[in-house]
Amino acid sequence: MRRRARIMMTMAAALGLTVGVSGCGTDSGSGAKTTTLTVVATNYGDSVHKNSIGFWDRVGLAFQAAHPDIRVETKVYPADEVDAKVAALVKQGRAPDVVQTDSYAEYAAKGMLYRADELLSISAQGSFVPSLAQAGQVRRVQYGLPFTASTRLLYYNKDLFSRAGLKPPTTWQQLLVEARVLKAMGVTYPIALPLGPEEAEAETLTWLLAGGGGYTDNSGSYALTSKENVSTLKWLRSSLVAEGLTGPTLPGKLNRGAALQAFMDGKAAMVNAPLSLMRQIEDSTLSVPYGTVALPSRTGRTVPTMGTADWTIAFRSAGHREATGKFLDFLYGDKYVTQQAAEYQLLPVTTAASAAMRQDKQYSKLWNGLDALGNMELYPLSETNWSQVVASIRAEIGRSVAPGGDPEAVLSSIGKATRSTS
Numbered sequence: 001m002r003r004r005a006r007i008m009m010t011m012a013a014a015l016g017l018t019v020g021v022s023g024c025g026t027d028s029g030s031g032a033k034t035t036t037l038t039v040v041a042t043n044y045g046d047s048v049h050k051n052s053i054g055f056w057d058r059v060g061l062a063f064q065a066a067h068p069d070i071r072v073e074t075k076v077y078p079a080d081e082v083d084a085k086v087a088a089l090v091k092q093g094r095a096p097d098v099v100q101t102d103s104y105a106e107y108a109a110k111g112m113l114y115r116a117d118e119l120l121s122i123s124a125q126g127s128f129v130p131s132l133a134q135a136g137q138v139r140r141v142q143y144g145l146p147f148t149a150s151t152r153l154l155y156y157n158k159d160l161f162s163r164a165g166l167k168p169p170t171t172w173q174q175l176l177v178e179a180r181v182l183k184a185m186g187v188t189y190p191i192a193l194p195l196g197p198e199e200a201e202a203e204t205l206t207w208l209l210a211g212g213g214g215y216t217d218n219s220g221s222y223a224l225t226s227k228e229n230v231s232t233l234k235w236l237r238s239s240l241v242a243e244g245l246t247g248p249t250l251p252g253k254l255n256r257g258a259a260l261q262a263f264m265d266g267k268a269a270m271v272n273a274p275l276s277l278m279r280q281i282e283d284s285t286l287s288v289p290y291g292t293v294a295l296p297s298r299t300g301r302t303v304p305t306m307g308t309a310d311w312t313i314a315f316r317s318a319g320h321r322e323a324t325g326k327f328l329d330f331l332y333g334d335k336y337v338t339q340q341a342a343e344y345q346l347l348p349v350t351t352a353a354s355a356a357m358r359q360d361k362q363y364s365k366l367w368n369g370l371d372a373l374g375n376m377e378l379y380p381l382s383e384t385n386w387s388q389v390v391a392s393i394r395a396e397i398g399r400s401v402a403p404g405g406d407p408e409a410v411l412s413s414i415g416k417a418t419r420s421t422s
Contacts, residue, residue, distance in 0.1 A: 033069070034069055034070070034071055035069065035070050035071070035320055035323045036070075036071045036072075036073055037070060037071070037072050037073065037097045037098065037320055037323055037324060037327055038073050038074075038075075038096040038097050038098070038318070039056070039060075039072060039073065039074040039075070039096060039097065039098040039099075039100070040074075040075055040077065040082065040085060040086055040089070040096045040098070040099045040100070040101075041056055041074055041075070041076045041077075041082075041099075041100040042076070042077065042078075042079050042082050042100055042101055042102070042310065043076050043077060043078050043079060044079070044148070044344045044346075045344075051076070052076050053076045055336075055339065055340060055343065056074045056076055057074075058336075058339075059072075059330070059331060059336055060072040060074055062330075063327055063330045063331075066330070067323075067326060067327075067330075070323045070326065070327065072327065079102075082099075082101045082102075083101060083102075083103070086099050086101065090107075090112075090315075093317070095112070095315040095317045095318065096315060096318075097314060097315060097318050097320050097323075097324050098312060098313070098314050098315075098324060098327065098328070099312070099313050099314075099315070100147050100310065100311070100312045101310060101311065101313075102308075102309075102310045102311065103311070103381060103386075103387075104136065104138075104143050104144035104311050104313045104381070105138055105144075105381055105382050105383065105384050105386065106384055107143075107313065107315070108138045108143040108144070108313075109138060109384050111316075112315055112316060112317070113143045113313050113314060113315060113316065114143075114314045114315075114316055114321060114324070115141055115142065115143060116136070116142040116143065116145060117142070118321060118325075119145075119314055119321065119324060119325040119328055120145070120325060120328055120329060120332070121325075121329050124328070124329045124332050125142075127332065127350040127351060127352060128145070128146055128349055128350055128351075129146070129149070129348075129349055129350065129351055129354060129373050129374070130374075131307075131373070131374065131375075131376050131377075131378075132146035132149055132309055132349050132376075132378075133146065135309060135378040135381060135382075136309075136311060136381075137382060138382045139382075143313060144311035144312075144313060144381070145311060145312040145313070145328065145332070146309050146310075146311060146312075146349040147309070147310045147311055147312045147340075147349060148309065148310045148340060148341065148344070148346040148347070148349065149307060149308065149309045149310075149346060149347040149348075149349055149373065149376070150274045150275050150276065150307065150308050150309075150346050150347055150369070151274070151275065151305050151306060151307045151308070151347065151369050151372045151373075151376055152202065152203075152206045152272045152273065152274060152295065152305070152306045153272070153273065153275070153292040153293065153294065153295070153368055153369065153372075154168070154270060154271075154272055154292065154293050154294065154295045154296070155263060155270065155271050155272075155273050155277060155290050155291070155292055156168050156269060156270050156290065156291055156292075156293070157263070157266065157268070157269045157270070157288060157289065157290060158289040158290060158291050159266075159288075159289050160182060160185070160187060160266075160269045161269070161291075163185070164178070164181050164182060164185055166178045166181060166182075168291065168293040169296045170293075170296050170297075170300045171296050171297070171298070171299060171300040172210075172235065172239075172296055172297070172298050174296065175191065175270075175296050176239050176240070176245070178190075179191050179240065179243075179245040179269075179270075180243065180245065182245075182269045183243075183244065183245055187267070187268075187269045188247055188248065188262065188267040188268065189246065189247035189259075189262050189263075189267055189268035189269065189271075190245045190246070190247070190268075190269050190270065191240065191245060191246060191268070191269065191270040191271070192246065192247060192254065192259035192262055192263065192268040192270070192271040193236065193240065193241070193246040193247075193251040193254065193259075193401070194251065194254045194255055194256045194258070194259035194271075195251035195252050195254065195397050195398040195401065196251070196252060196253055196254050196255035196256070196258075196398060197255065197394040197395065198255035198256045198257060198394075199255075199256045199394075200393055200394045200397050200398065201379065201390050201393045201394065202256070202274075202306065202308065203256070203272060204393060204397050205306045205377075205379070206272050206295055206306040207232055207233075207236065207295075208228070208229050208232055209303050209304050209305070209306055209377055210232070210295050210296065210297045210298065210303055211228050211229070211231060211232030211235070211297070211298050212228040212232075212297075212298060212303065213226050213228030213229040213231075213232060214229075214304070214377060215379070215380055215389075216380050220380065220382075222380070222383075222389075222415065222418040224411045224412075224414055224415045224418065225408065225411045225412055225415055229407075229411060230407050230408045230411060232298075233400045233401055233405075233407035233410075233411070234407050235298075236251075236401045237400065237401040237402070237403075237405050237407065240401075241401050241402070241403070242403065247262070247268070250398065250402055251398050251401050251402070252397070252398015252399060252401070252402055253398065256273075259271050259273075260273055260277055260280065263277075263288065263290075264280065264281060264284055264286050264288055265286065265288075266286075266288055272295055274308075275345045275346060275347070275366060275369050276344065276345050276346070278345045278365055279344065279345045292365075292368050293368065294368070294372065302375070304375050304376065304377040305372040305375055305376050305377070306376070306377060307372070307373075307376030307377060307378050308378060308379065309349070309378055312328065312331070314328070332349075332350065334350065334352055334353045334356065337349060337350050337353040338353045338356065338357060341353070341357070341366075342357070342363060342366075345365075345366065347366065347369050347370060347373055348370075354370055354373055357370060358370045358371075383418075385417065385418065385419075388417040389414065389417045389418055391417070392413070392414045392416070392417040393414055396410050396413055396414055397410065397414065
């Protein structure tokens, strides 16, 4: 989710602000030995007034109150800095005890991480949404503990749809017909299609799944050049793009941020977007009336929904397995899982928190996302070459739907990255 929550550096992060009480050795006044856990986390906020430091502060202080022999020292960094900070610490031989970020496979493959069953209680490990727990595995062993999840929904402008007498589409043919109507009304972007380099892998996977394909096959192996994937991109090129229904900017030049802004400005009638767009709209002075539905599939049948997740991992090198396990059991209590999801318009990662939020009307805007939790397909994060594949998708996928584009050739070119090793 890092890529769905790009943020400016907060003052606190810039200063290296630590959350909780740092300390090591002997606790003055008691003589008891104190273990200090170091935590590096991602900031999901978008300003100094709304950031993740407060969340980690609450967790750290509450945990320390319950476990006075364990101190928690947390540093929160902007989403685009976390990986570099952690890599530098690992290189220096000072890997944090716990890291909360968007990947885990590289460190797991090198044997640097604790397994989930070495850290969590049986009840805590069994509480995760099954699809997320499975996505955190490398060779069927779980190393990545899901921390947050999100999905993509189709946002539509209620005013524009009402004026045109339209209902949210459920099939590609219906979407095509309605996009034509919206274009005839003068809508700039009947449906925005951001396949620019900012986060093309998310938009691409959303459409591939809707067309019956995806990045991998049923065995989990890469299947970029499947006939379903080629057919999906041909339809986007020949139907939506060729008729000018995706707006004046070619998809390969349109970044996610620009597409979401066009929707908030009332210039786009439809856009695929993460749940966090709800928060952006609420925080904005703009008041676009919107609804959300699942992206229409080719035939209208139910297909897997594109999902993303961020992870918590624990490094072995510090040797604080028992203390780390206690902290993670505490972190994954329903209270904090729900708080994190609700504050940032994300999805809870445990079944109990998900069920509770689905029954609570104060979370009604998240219900469509919650309904998709059990049928999400995530990126193939267990593949250590996924970062190379992502880079190739971002650089090339836009060409596949451009006028005269060759989807099969582009997918074949991207497929070369699946044969690389990191």
